[in-house]
Every structure is written in structure tokens, then in C-alpha cells.
Amino acid sequence: MISDIDLIDVKSLNKVINETYSVDFSDYATTSFKRRVEKAGNSLHIPTFEVLLEKIKTDTNFYERFVSNLVVDTTEFFRDPSFWRKLREEVIVKFRANNTIRIWVAGCSSGEELLSLAILLKEEGLYDKSKILATEINEFALMKIKSAVYDAKSLETAESNYERYEGKHKFSDYYTEINGEITMKLDLLTNVNFQAKHLDDSNIPGKYDLILCRNVLIYFNPALQDRVIGNFSNSLFPSGYLAIGVKESISNSRKGNEFVVVSQEENIYKKK
Ligand SMILES: C[S@@+](CC[C@H](N)C(=O)[O-])C[C@H]1O[C@@H](n2cnc3c(N)ncnc32)[C@H](O)[C@@H]1O
Numbered sequence: 001m002i003s004d005i006d007l008i009d010v011k012s013l014n015k016v017i018n019e020t021y022s023v024d025f026s027d028y029a030t031t032s033f034k035r036r037v038e039k040a041g042n043s044l045h046i047p048t049f050e051v052l053l054e055k056i057k058t059d060t061n062f063y064e065r066f067v068s069n070l071v072v073d074t075t076e077f078f079r080d081p082s083f084w085r086k087l088r089e090e091v092i093v094k095f096r097a098n099n100t101i102r103i104w105v106a107g108c109s110s111g112e113e114l115l116s117l118a119i120l121l122k123e124e125g126l127y128d129k130s131k132i133l134a135t136e137i138n139e140f141a142l143m144k145i146k147s148a149v150y151d152a153k154s155l156e157t158a159e160s161n162y163e164r165y166e167g168k169h170k171f172s173d174y175y176t177e178i179n180g181e182i183t184m185k186l187d188l189l190t191n192v193n194f195q196a197k198h199l200d201d202s203n204i205p206g207k208y209d210l211i212l213c214r215n216v217l218i219y220f221n222p223a224l225q226d227r228v229i230g231n232f233s234n235s236l237f238p239s240g241y242l243a244i245g246v247k248e249s250i251s252n253s254r255k256g257n258e259f260v261v262v263s264q265e266e267n268i269y270k271k272k
Contacts, residue, residue: 001042001047002037002038002041002042002046002047002048002049002052003038004038005034005037005038005049007030007034009049010030010033010034010037011026012053013025013037013052013053013056014026016053016056016057017056017063020056020057020063021060021063023067023137023198024198024200025070027200027220027221027223027224027227028219028220028221028224029218029219029220029221030221032219033219036070036071036072037052037070039069040066040069040070041066043069044062044065044066044069052066064139064140065140067137067138067139067140068138068139068140068141071137071138071219072219073109073110073138073141074109074215075109075110075112075113075215076112076154076157076158076161077112077115077116077154077157077158077161077162077171078116078158078161078162078164078165078167079112079113079116079161079214079215080246080266081161081162081164081165081166082164082265082266083214083243083246083266083268084116084120084165085165085166086263086265086266086268087120087243087266087268088120088124090262090263090268091210091241091243091262091268092120092121092124092126092210093124095126095209095210096126098129098209099129100129100130100131101121101126101129101130101131101209101210102130102131102133102206102207102208102209102210102237103117103130103131103132103133103208103209103210103211103212104132104133104134104135104204104208104210104211104212104235105117105132105133105134105135105212105213106135106199106211106212106213106216106232107135107136107137107199107213107214107215107216108134108135108136108141108142108145109136109138109141110141110144110145110150111134111141111144111145111148112150112154112158113212113214114132114134114145114189114192115145115148115174115184115188115189117132117212118132118188118189118191118192119162119167119174119188120167122188123167123168123169127188127191128191130191131191131193132191132192132193133192133193133195133204133206133208134192134193134194134195135194135195135196135197135199135204136194136196136197137196137197137198137199139196142194142196145189145194146189146194147183148183148184148185148186148188148189149181149182149183149184150175150181150182150183150184151180151181151182152177152180152181152182153180154182155171155177155182158171159171159172174188199213199216199228199231200224200227200228200231201231202227202230202231202234204231204235206235207235207236207237207240208235208236208237208240209236209237209240209241210240210241210242210243211232211235211236211240211241211242211243212243213228213232213242213243213244214243214244214245214248215245215247215248216245217229217244217245217248218245218247218248222252225252225253226252226253226254226255229250229253229255229256230253230254230255232255233255233258233259233271236271237271238271238272239270239271240270240271241262241268241269241270241271242259242268242269242270242271243266243267243268243269244267244269245267246265246266246267248267249267250269258271258272259271259272260272
């Protein structure tokens with residue numbers, strides 16, 4: 001059982017991950033990161049911290065499973081319905097005259113947020129001219145999205161959120177259900193390009209009209225939040241929109257002054 005790892009352990013872990021996989025977790029918020037490392041190691045039945053380091057160093061498949069247990073992947077279809085209403089009414093409608101609508105969903109987890117966006121765009125008649133980039137550090141999550149299969153237990157929340165979002169159809173129009181699982185309609189994913197990427201990677205191709213990055217920054221320390229918000233600012237067209245989670249903020253970022261507030265309650269910003 002792994003418990004009570006200290007800052008020196010965290011540093012050695014980050015060094016091993018960085019040297020072996022060129023992925024940097026060193027600017028994640030320390031207290032929650034330590035807790036997550038212990039939890040991930042224990043979920044994977046690793047007896048000691050030393051064994052954990054060795055497995056990560058030598059076994060790529062184990063490393064990917066470790067990351068999948070390390071990150072917080074909580075998500076929902078139409079999570080925070082008032083956000084989705086505001087997004088539709090204050091942002092998406094502004095794209096009607098665009099020839100192409102370019103959207104980046106950053107930290108898309110297992111895809112519920114991405115699929116909610118696709119449903120919104122379909123219902124507004126804008127999906128066909130949308131090009132969506134979905135990025136995620138957890139490769140298992142990306143694989144799950146491509147299969148589009150979800151536990152039917154998520155339906156109660158999904159249907160209630162969709163109703164509160166005031167969608168135009170029924171949520172059941174977007175999936176088929178068999179044996180306790182739902183498969184989302186695959187045409188919701190046709191305009192999506194998936195990439196396994198760390199948000200600290202400034203090498204994101206293209207410019208975007210909208211970036212959704214909700215409930216991700218909260219796991220980063222201020223230095224990493226600052227760099228990521230800088231990447232977002234560089235990746236947006238002038239007058240492009242950025243939406244972050246309700247508990248997150250861009251106000252302490254050096255790039256915060258490059259944005260104006262569109263909705264304080266829903267944390268939606270527009271690049272100047
Ligand atoms: C709590 S979930 C939020 C999912 C979704 N955005 C939502 O709000 O429902 C956070 C997601 O961010 C991803 N993530 C964490 N660190 C990341 C990083 N450095 N780069 C890209 N994605 C990251 C996690 O793997 C996880 O899927």
C-alpha cells in the first residue's frame with residue numbers, strides 16, 4: 001500500500017515520467033496531486049512507491065493505465081445546464097454567418113462534454129460547418145470516446161441536464177441502448193479530430209473561434225494555469241471565446257487582461 005509520499009517522492013516520480021515519456025506533471029497542484037498518485041498506485045495494486053517508479057519506467061502500458069487513474073475524469077452530458085444555455089444564446093448564435101466554426105475542446109475526458117457540444121451544434125444547424133479539435137492527456141479516455149459507448153446509469157443525469165438545458169429534441173434521439181449500455185450516434189463525432197496532448201504544449205495547430213476548457217485548470221498550480229491561458233489566448237482568433245469551469249478563474253493570469261467577460265456566472269470570456 002502506498003501512503004504518505006513526500007515532495008521528494010513526487011519530484012522523483014515527475015522526473016521519471018518526464019525522462020521516459022516527455023510528459024510534465026510537475027506543475028499540478030501539489031496536495032491533490034500527491035493524493036492522486038497514492039490513489040492511482042493503490043488502485044493498480046502496487047505495493048510500494050519504489051515498485052511504482054520501476055513499473056512506470058519500464059512498462060508503457062502500465063504508465064498509460066497509471067495516468068488514467070491519476071487524473072480526475074469526472075464529467076457529465078450537459079454538465080451545468082445553465083452554462084450550455086448561455087453558450088448557445090450568447091456565443092454559438094454569433095457563429096451563424098461563419099463559413100467554418102473552429103472549436104477546441106481541451107481536456108475532453110471521456111467525451112460527454114464534446115458530445116453535448118455536438119448535439120448543441122446539430123440542433124442549431126451548425127454542426128456541418130464545424131471543425132472540432134478534442135485534446136486529452138489520458139489516452140484511455142480518447143479511446144472511450146471513439147467507441148461512443150457509455151454506461152446507461154449516466155442517463156438519468158444526462159436526461160435531466162438536457163431537459164434543464166432546454167434542448168430541442170429528446171436526449172434519447174441521440175443514442176441506442178442495449179444491455180445496460182448506450183451507444184451515442186456516431187455522426188456526432190464525424191467532424192472531430194482527436195489528439196493526445198498536454199495543455200502545456202504550445203504547439204496546437206490553427207486558430208479557434210471557441211475554446212472549451214472546463215474543470216481542468218483547477219488541478220494546476222498558478223504557473224501552469226498561466227502558461228495554459230497564454231496558449232489559449234494565442235490559439236484564439238480576435239473576438240474568439242474561452243469558457244472555463246465555474247470554480248476557475250483567469251483573473252490572476254498575466255494574459256487575463258487580453259479577455260473581456262461575456263458571462264461572469266458561467267465563466268465565459270471573449271478575446272479582445
Ligand atoms: C474533471 S475532467 C473535466 C472534463 C470536462 N472538461 C468537463 O468539464 O466535463 C478533467 C480532464 O482534464 C484532463 N487533463 C488533466 N490534465 C491535463 C493536461 N495537462 N492536458 C490535457 N488534459 C488534461 C483529465 O485527463 C480529465 O479528463
